[in-house]
């Protein structure tokens with residue numbers, strides 16, 4: 001059997017060192033722009049994870065795009081350097097298998113040209129053509145896979161993943177693989193509950209956001225996944241902005257100049273989705289990271305206008321928490337050249 | 352500034368009379384807090400093991416006469432003994448910890464790791480607010496960090512000690528303070 005396929009679709013690019021990452025025209029059009037109005041504040045911004053527009057990042061429950069192969073290579077490097085980025089407490093093994101099933105069935109169903117899954121009882125046969133992987137294994141038997149089930153499948157699926165155990169009216173972060181995070185540590189947060197791991201976030205506790213969100217999640221139903229968008233900004237298209245490596249990448253925030261804003265400054269959007277899992281009753285939380293350069297944002301006039309206004313008016317405590325303080329001014333100035341003051345249409349999508 | 356929500360709230364030692372046994376670990380002068388909570392309660396004292404971080408063996412205070420008293424010379428040896436006692440404790444044993452912030456950080460993580468949660472554990476902070484800190488960069492632990500920022504004793508990175516706290520690790524997070532302005536350190540502030 002040949003695992004070959006059109007090699008042109010998946011970009012050869014890097015998220016470190018020479019930072020060759022960029023978005024195609026198509027990737028810009030499908031970008032999950034996170035602002036549906038000209039201002040931003042924390043809210044319980046949860047909606048059903050229903051298929052979005054054709055080709056958009058939300059069209060399929062698990063989104064595989066042109067950055068897939070390069071992102072998986074970056075994840076492999078992160079894990080090689082720091083195995084603590086993937087951890088799972090022993091009681092989460094059933095949830096790990098649930099996750100493997102969810103990802104394999106979604107990927108094979110929605111991207112049949114790239115992935116295939118054969119199942120005969122517990123004997124499963126997985127094919128991943130873009131990464132050239134073929135595996136025969138026994139569902140439920142960890143000895144038949146080269147890694148634990150969560151690590152095995154998430155080394156082949158874009159996005160970070162957390163598995164949350166539900167007990168005592170709370171959710172517990174007891175398992176996860178986190179290599180493209182916006183400055184938080186799985187190793188540190190492992191074992192915390194929903195309120196504890198959100199502790200550093202300003203304002204939202206007092207606004208009641210987390211209390212209401214938690215209540216909602218505790219009632220999450222099987223087969224009715226939900227999603228939300230979160231955002232921050234990153235200098236250079238670096239996926240691994242971990243606290244672990246902050247002493248290495250933090251300095252990037254001082255390298256922005258008025259001339260390089262368009263290429264250096266990236267909007268970083270997380271498309272977060274949550275599913276109830278069938279066997280374990282755990283919840284999977286996926287954090288799919290999308291990066292876009294200011295220069296790329298500026299190709300969509302509505303987005304450039306809107307991002308200018310959002311960033312300009314963002315409260316200082318949120319800007320500080322997101323780490324924007326060193327370069328916000330320059331970015332706002334740069335974006336202001338793309339804001340003629342015209343009104344923007346409601347909603348996320350380009351005009 | 353309200354207390355950060357990942358940080359445990361220490362309370363008062365409060366031995367429950369229905370517990371099948373009591374296992375106490377106290378650091379130095381925190382033994383006074385144990386005496387306050389246990390003295391005059393023979394029904395509790397009779398089923399109590401007390402591990403004490405203490406220089407020499409001065410014996411248990413008179414008001415605690417009747418406990419099984421185990422003095423140990425350092426926090427590390429005391430916690431080793433505490434863990435061994437915990438390993439053979441019978442069902443329904445209640446744990447009690449009294450000492451400095453850093454002591455409670457480490458000892459409560461040990462209890463947590465053994466599956467002790469909720470009412471199974473009572474705690475009391477006595478004295479030194481110095482914290483147990485983990486460097487997020489090299490993962491090295493530091494006992495008794497009294498001020499922030501602090502240079503990591505393992506990898507040398509200048510760390511700001513955050514309020515964000517992991518009960519599993521029993522430590523506050525130390526994260527590079529001068530990454531965006533190397534060498535530019537804020538004045539140290541004590542806890």
Ligand code: HEM
Nearest residue numbers: 042043044045162184197198200201204209213231232285
């Ligand atoms: C249940 C799975 C979830 C996990 C594992 C998770 C995890 C996290 C983590 C680790 C952070 C960073 C905290 C830090 O600074 O250390 C964060 C931030 C945040 N989370 Fe969640 N979260 C979850 C669900 C939610 C939901 C349902 C909401 C809905 C309101 C939410 C709202 C937020 C907000 C507003 C922030 C601050 C983001 C920013 O300003 O950049 N989270 N989350």
